[in-house]
Amino acid sequence: MDTLFIVALTTCILLAPIAAEIVLKGRRLQSNVKRVAPLYIVIALCCITIGAYTHYPHPIVIVMYWCGYFLTWFGIRSHLESSILLKMLTTLQTSNLSRDELMSSYLQSYSTQSRIAELKNSGLLESKKGIISITPSGEKLLSIIDLLD
């Protein structure tokens, strides 16, 4: 394997999550995938171009590698921001709490209302006359999920 390609790939691997954090600016990943996905596509294209330049022409392999990398990063990042267990671990770091206290502490930091607000912000839910309903884009997402679920 060409050294230039390895250096380029390593740079891309390190650069992508850092650039994604800059784009996200502390926002939640799951509701801002649209901002991050183009970034990963651009970096993947750079990788493929360098691969072609260094005569390591396996574009499908590079695409596959990059898809795997993106999915893994996405999974770890979104797991970090939404994992109940990890949130509880960090809460327990500061003080000992009972089960009920831990539960109410979690619900205070990430309540039902904030989850619904997040879904509204990402355009998947909407509020009409005080009734929360699903949007067409939410329905589209659910139809994809139904196929996989």
Added chain:
Amino acid sequence: MYYIDDFLALLFGISLLIAFWKVRTPLFFIASGACLTIIYSITLFFISETKPVQDIIFYSMACLGCISGLLFIRVMLIRSISLHALKLSNTMTKNKKECSIEDQLTEQMTSEIGFRLDDLQQKGFATLTTDGSGQLTLTPKGRVIAQLVSRLYRAIER
């Protein structure tokens, strides 16, 4: 000239997506993904034009990356409370029910948090304090993970 490598990679990608679609249990998906990677690596070694071992390692890493990524997506599909909220809202919109989804979602979140609290103790991350107050405290293993996670939180919440 490298068509075989590309064809094999495409074949692996398609096979993995079919496995993801058909195999819904995470553990079975890991097993089927591992089998596919082994078959792919052996096939690459014998019939492709990619002979150096480091190339095969690179290809296998790509496969493992795809498997771990899809595994995270599967776990998310099973556990995500926000996705459940979306499904709940869809069902209620279709059935024209006007009651709030918030109550149902809070109920679901409470039961989910209960399960995670059990996990916290079962996996040895936290234990009850010895003074009999019924409070939970971190075990040494839990403390190490909590420190690591809080550092990661600081990095992503900046």
